[in-house]
Amino acid sequence: MRNTTVRRGAGAAFGALLLVGAAACGGSDRADKETGVPAPRTAAPSAPTPVPPATPGPGVDRLKALALAPGESAGPYQAGEPVLDEPINESYEVTPAVCAPLTSLGKAGHTAQAYAHTSVPGELTGVGTDILLRSYRDGTAADAALKSLAAAGKSCAGGYTEDRMLAEGKVLTVEPVQAPKLGDAAQAYRIVVQDVKEKNLSLYKYLTVIRSGAVTLSFRSDILDIKDFGAVPPEIVTAQWEKFAKGSGASS
Numbered sequence: 001m002r003n004t005t006v007r008r009g010a011g012a013a014f015g016a017l018l019l020v021g022a023a024a025c026g027g028s029d030r031a032d033k034e035t036g037v038p039a040p041r042t043a044a045p046s047a048p049t050p051v052p053p054a055t056p057g058p059g060v061d062r063l064k065a066l067a068l069a070p071g072e073s074a075g076p077y078q079a080g081e082p083v084l085d086e087p088i089n090e091s092y093e094v095t096p097a098v099c100a101p102l103t104s105l106g107k108a109g110h111t112a113q114a115y116a117h118t119s120v121p122g123e124l125t126g127v128g129t130d131i132l133l134r135s136y137r138d139g140t141a142a143d144a145a146l147k148s149l150a151a152a153g154k155s156c157a158g159g160y161t162e163d164r165m166l167a168e169g170k171v172l173t174v175e176p177v178q179a180p181k182l183g184d185a186a187q188a189y190r191i192v193v194q195d196v197k198e199k200n201l202s203l204y205k206y207l208t209v210i211r212s213g214a215v216t217l218s219f220r221s222d223i224l225d226i227k228d229f230g231a232v233p234p235e236i237v238t239a240q241w242e243k244f245a246k247g248s249g250a251s252s
Contacts, residue, residue: 057135057142057214058248060114066215066247067116067133068240074120075235077129082119087130087220092162092169099160101149102174102189105134105209105218108148110141112216120236127229129221129236133244136214139184146185146211153189170194172202177231182241182252183212188232195226204228208237212250217241 058066068079087104094100100107106115112134122128136142153176162169172192179186188208195201205222206229217240219232244250 054138054140055214056137057113059135060116063114063133063135063215064116066244068118068120068131068243070118072239072243074239075233077120077126077233077236077239079131080119080121082117082130084117086115086117087132089162089220092164095161095163096156099152099156099171099174101145101152102156102160102171102191102207103162105132105145105149105216108145110136110145110148112136112145118240120233122223124224127221127223127233129219129232131236131240132218132220134216134218136216139211139214142211142214142216143185145216146187146209149187149209153187167196169196177206179208180210180234180237180241182237183210183217183250186210190228201226206230206232208232210237210241212244212248215244215248217244 057063068074070079070081072079090104090106092103094103094107106112114135116133118131118133120129120131134142134145136145153174156171156174159171159173162171170193172194175190175192177188177190179188186209189206191205191207193203193205195203203222203226205220207221208219208231210217219237219240221229221232221236223229241252245252
């Protein structure tokens with residue numbers, strides 16, 4: 001596989017076929033240090049969701065200031081300048097429609113008032129990650145978007161179809177994995193996608209979404225390889241969360 005920025009930038013510039021993953025409810029899956037084999041995945045039990053605040057989310061300028069900026073480090077990774085204003089998967093259509101939030105939280109039926117996009121490239125052989133911060137009119141709208149995502153995770157476990165403009169992409173399975181204990185609520189998913197050209201090959205992608213008040217932080221990772229890399233890199237999640245929390249006063 002390849003890093004997210006390269007894949008999605010190339011897709012926009014040349015109309016190439018891209019595979020965009022959607023993943024689901026949980027997030028941090030680790031591989032056994034001795035064997036390199038991913039450990040069994042278990043979803044953490046759901047905790048009661050706090051009552052969302054009525055406070056509106058930040059505007060676009062403030063939201064961009066809370067996102068990782070190009071050049072900032074996240075463990076061994078470094079944020080870069082996104083090729084696109086938003087990830088290419090944001091334009092995909094999904095069948096059945098209930099599965100759409102897994103491809104884009106923007107299709108959850110709850111429109112964000114502002115967003116900020118950051119890309120963390122994987123340098124061809126590593127994991128690439130798109131980060132998208134969305135600001136909603138209030139915490140209730142942001143919470144409703146996450147509920148739509150949870151519903152999609154349950155309804156679409158057996159897969160769904162993405163219309164990627166020049167090709168039809170097949171999502172084979174969606175599986176909840178353990179989400180980080182951050183923000184007011186969080187979900188994470190592992191998704192298995194059928195390769196567009198080699199139908200017998202499966203590709204792996206991960207999605208983690210955190211809600212804090214009226215803001216959602218979405219992390220979508222993939223790699224230019226057929227291996228299961230186990231999770232959205234936790235260093236990226238931690239670095240983005242810490243910058244957001246420090247700038248917004250959010251608590252984990």
